[in-house]
Structure formats: structure tokens, C-alpha cells
Amino acid sequence: MPGAAHNLNLNRRTVWNFAARLHDFTGFGQATKCLTTTFPWNGGVLQTPTFVNEFWTARQRQASSLHEISYRACFKPQLPRFFIEHLTRPGDVVYDPFMGRGTTPIEAALLGRIPWGNDLNPLSLAFTQPRLQPPHQDQVEQRLSEMDWGWHAPVPEELLVFYHPETLRELSALKRHFQQTLSTPVAHLENPVDAWLRLVALNRLTGHSAGFFSVYTLPPNQAVSVAAQRRINARRRQTPPRREVAPLLLKKSRQLLGDVTETVRSTLRAMAAQARFTTGPAAATPALPDASVALIVTSPPFLNVVQYATDNWLRCWFLGIDPHSIKLTTPRKLADWAAAMTEVLRELHRVLQPGGFLACEVGEVHGGKTRLEETVLPCGVAAGLDPVLVLINDQAFTKTANCWGVNNMSKGTNTNRIVLFQKPGRAAAA
Helix, strand or coil: CCCCCCCCCCCHHHHHHHHHHHHHCCCCCCCCEEEEEEEEECCEEEEEEEEEECCCCCCCCCCCHHHCCCCCCCCCCHHHHHHHHHHCCCCCEEEECCCCCCHHHHHHHHCCCEEEEEECCCHHHHHHHHHHCCCCHHHHHHHHHHCCCCCCCCCCHHHHHCCCHHHHHHHHHHHHHHHHHCCCCCHHHHCHHHHHHHHHHHCCCCECCCCCCCCECCCCCCCCCHHHHHHHHHHHCCCCCCCCHHHHHHHHHHHHCCCCCHHHHHHHHHHHCCCEEEECCCCCCCCCCCCCEEEEEECCCCCCCCCHHHHCHHHHHHHCCCHHHCCCCCCCCHHHHHHHHHHHHHHHHHHEEEEEEEEEEECEECCCCEECHHHHHHHHHHCCCEEEEEEEEECCCCCCEHHHCECCCCCCCCEEEEEEEECCCCCCCC
């Protein structure tokens, strides 16, 4: 195995093969850099082999069209795919305790693995579950034609900074409809087309093009405040134009369904029957059995870098959720983050099978001065996990976040930094 040796109880065959693949990887024309990451432990230091390369593409829209859902700070589907393909077999359970928009469970299901997921934010369920049972486009058209678009009650006037009055009336009618048909935990199974349409609507609420319901604003993964939108409108001398809701829903639905063949539907249907999703803190998931998961691929919150609850306040309005009721773990201090992550990792140790893997994607924060893999490694050891390696996917992004005033290659994160852990014990080689 390239890099530093480990005196750890690992499933050595699987680890050796995976490390060798990373060491020899030249899929994008570059040789892998082999380094060592050191971290403190019990008054000394431990070493973990580290592999740096471009291991998956940075090009946009190279994954299934089902992933074209906007959510702030989400990773590319190629990231979980890389680990799922190398470390699991069809029928294995793949889990994400911080599933966000559902990238890991959706990609797992597409690859014939059983998708499990958890998130403290209830929006995650609305993003993830409908994509495991996607409708046909003609079903979407039929459902939209049956809806009552009339709305005669007052609309929330503060939202008129985003929407034309007629558009806001249609959105209010749509919101009312979903509150009636999707009001129970199993409603997405009973009304899959409505669950799908709600998902599509959530991702058309605001944006910076005519494909969204709103006037020009920030990209759809963050809703600015009403006061901020007033300033944007004044600066751009704009007023919300009339957007017809149904045609935009049809257009986005067609895009999401673009890669969904009957074979894909069949695979998703089989995996959806075994899917399991929970809403709650990642450190306490009693509904998940011990030693049940083959692979975890996740990305925990990076300190307080992203404010998920406030970013999604308008989506929460549409779902009838109080965004302030969502208490997400976003500690400001590194020591507090490490303590919270240790508790999460203890719970992940519990649900992993012996020999199962955890790929934990962390990042650079504080302008690149803090590399969170150096913090999460001792957290994993404290939780009883064996550190296997660090994978750094280093690539030139194809677009930058200029709308935030941040260039990904300078102040932003331009790498995926993944720590791979394994639960001690033997398992069949993948």
C-alpha cells in the first residue's frame, strides 16, 4: 500500500486495492501525488496516506439529470459515485447522515444500492423522496391541468418584492394544494406526482433568469431577505415580471426527467422499496439498526460557513415550515465543531457494518488556513474508526462564484477533501 503503513485492523484486501487504484489513477491525464497527512493523537502523532489528483470530472451536468436540484454547498454526484463504485456492491446500503438535497441516496439508488439518508432539515425529504419515484411527463401535464389555480385570499405582501401579484397568487394556490395532498409522512407514496411537482416548484422559487418564478435575484440555492431584494430591485430598476407557474414547472420537470429511462425507473423503484429516511440530528438516529450500513458518504456542515436555515427561508414558507425551528449544527469554534463531529462519528460507527467505510468530505475554511481533514481525523479515531487514507480531488473549476464576490481558485474551496475511515472488523471485499 503506497504511503505510510498502518498497524490497524483493516479489511486489508479492499483497502489495498482502493489505495492502489488511487496511486495509479491517470483518468484525466495527471499522475497522483502521494503525500502524508499527520494529526495529533494521545500526545503523539499518527500518519495517514494522502492521494491528490483529479479523480472525477469538474465539468457541469455530467451526472444524471435527476441531480439538477439547487442546494447550497452540495457536492457533485461524481463524488459519492466514486466511492460507491469502488467500495460497495449492488444491494448494499449506502447512507448519508447530512443528506442535504439527497445527492448520495439518489446516486446510490441509480447504482442499484439501497439509499438511506438523514437530515435535521425537513426540506431534505421534499428534495429526495420524489426523485426515487419520478413520474412520466404526461402525468405531470395531466396533474397541472386538474389543479385549481384560483386564489382569492390575501397574498403575503412582503413577497411582492420577488413576484408579480398574479404569479404570487398562483404560487399561493399551489402551496394550498400541496398542503392538502402532501400533509402526511407517507403522502409522497400516495401522491407521487404532487410530491414531484412540489420538488420542482421548490427549485423554481427564486433565481436569476426567466426560468424562475421570481424577478432577478441570487441563484436558487439561497433566498435573500426581503430588504436585500428591495435593494436589488432598486439598483437594477426592476419590478417582478409576470411568470406563469405551470409552464415553468413543465419545463423544469422535462429537464429533470431527461435521463430517466424505463430501465432507470425500474432500478429506482426497486431501491425505493428499501429506502429509509429520517429527520433529526445525525448524532442520534435510533431508527437505524446497528451494523446495517456498508458505506457512508457525507459532508457535514463546515463550521458556520453556510446558514442552511436562513438560506432556505422562502422554501420553508412554501412548505409551511418555520425556518427558525430548524436548529442546525453550525458551531463557530473549531474545538466545538470537533466535539460535535466526534459525537456524530460515534453514531456512524454504530450503524456501520464491521469492515464498512465512511467517506467524510470536509473542506478548507478560514481562507484555506484551516484544513478540516486534520481536525476530523482524530475525531474519527476517538469514535473508534480506523483512518484509511485522505483523498484530495484537486481540479480547476469550470465556473466561479462571482455572484458571491468569491473566486473558487482563491478564497473559495477548490478541492474536495475526503477522509476515508473504516470500522474495525472483517467484511467481504468489494
